[in-house]
Amino acid sequence: MDKPFSQACANNQGVIGDILLRVFAGKFKALEIGSGTGQHGVFFARQLPHLSWQMSDKVQNHVGINQWINDDPVANLLPPLALDVLTDAWPSDHYDAIYTANTAHIMPWNAVTAMFTGIGERLLLGGVFCLYGPMKYLGLLDAPSNIAFDYRLRQQHAHQGIREFHDINQLALDAGLALCEDISMPANNRLIVWQKVDVPKLV
Structure with missing residues (x-):
């Protein structure tokens, strides 16, 4: 069985990694939400x-993730945890770095909300959360490719679509996170960086 492969991951991992080297400097424990192919x-x-x-993801994606781990073992890389943000219990550990890529526009909105709630509970004070993916600002998309991508997503599944930055940042604020950076990335994506500065708001 061939292991899963994403050309987008291969294309963007270098430039994302350069930023993570900076914003995750001095951190010790990272959780990746929605590890996808691995x-x-x-x-x-x-x-x-x-x-x-x-790493973490829905159980059905673990076979492919483990293929990547087995083919290229890294001492500081842990086996994937089962994490569906709507149905699975979050890991009991706390982290000072959390990362997710290309999840917010795929998940339904209640899952995005649940993801930020979990991040607020599991990210240590002073910890950093990074979210990578396309974003909408004041209802507008900044490139024809993102307009077309957003249309395809919504045609495939009504719950999908590129999210509004203001709505995402409000979830972060409610989770006790403060916006640090909103970085323009290749292929009309963003890498948004927050830091945990407060306890999450009680709903």
Whole structure:
């Protein structure tokens, strides 16, 4: 069985990794939410040897993730945890670094909300959360390719679509996170960096 492969992951991991080297400097334990194929986890664990990198995803994706781990073992890379943000219990550990890529526009909105709630509970004070993916600002998309991508997503599944930055940042604020950076990335993506500065708001 061939292991899963994402060309997008192969294309973007270098430029993302350069930023993670900076924003995750001095951190020790990282959780990746929605590890997908496993490519990012293997690459970033090797690039960030000071971090214990914990991948996670729905159970059905673990076979492919483990193929990547087995083909390219890295000492600081841990086996994937089962984490569906709507149905699974979050890991009991706390982390000072959390990362997710290309999840917010795929998950339904209640799952995005649940993800930020879990991040607020599991990210240590002073810890950093990074979210990578396309984003909408004041209802507008900044490139024809993102307009087309957003249309395809919504045609495939009504719950999918590129999210509004203001809505995402409000979830972060409610989780006790403060915006640090909103970085323009290749292929009309963003890498948004928050830091945990407060306890999450009670709903």
